[in-house]
Amino acid sequence: MFKIGAMLGEIVPSLFKKPAxxxxxFERNPAPERLRGRLVWDADKCVGCxxxxxxxxxxxxxxxxxxxxxxxxxMRYYTDRCIFCSQCVQNCRFDALQMSNTDxxxxxxxxxxxVDYYGTPxxxxxxxxxxxxxxxxx
Numbered sequence: 001m002f003k004i005g006a007m008l009g010e011i012v013p014s015l016f017k018k019p020a021x022x023x024x025x026f027e028r029n030p031a032p033e034r035l036r037g038r039l040v041w042d043a044d045k046c047v048g049c050x051x052x053x054x055x056x057x058x059x060x061x062x063x064x065x066x067x068x069x070x071x072x073x074x075m076r077y078y079t080d081r082c083i084f085c086s087q088c089v090q091n092c093r094f095d096a097l098q099m100s101n102t103d104x105x106x107x108x109x110x111x112x113x114x115v116d117y118y119g120t121p122x123x124x125x126x127x128x129x130x131x132x133x134x135x136x137x138x
């Protein structure tokens with residue numbers, strides 16, 4: 001059996017202590033500087049070498065080349081596939097990829113929200129139209 005006195009000796013002091021946890025999301029601590037969050041792509045620096053796509057162990061990156069001479073690329077990034085290993089960032093010789101340390105809260109209710117397209121809105125629309133045509137052809 002247990003003794004009520006021993007139990008009360010533990011309960012009463014804990015009633016007057018401050019909680020040990022943070023009141024997240026109402027109180028936020030700054031993220032560490034080297035935190036690996038969402039992938040950020042700089043289209044101006046990208047040359048379309050596809051090294052990021054080839055080195056991604058989870059196929060989270062797909063680069064669509066619309067016009068290599070004019071540097072028109074669209075990058076499709078699957079956040080839900082990414083394991084945040086930063087291998088794509090290390091292998092990019094042109095510093096076109098970075099891991100954000102501010103955009104790391106990635107919980108969503110819909111799986112389609114995990115697919116990001118980077119590029120100009122016109123180029124993204126061209127890629128999306130090509131995908132819709134491929135889906136109807138199959």
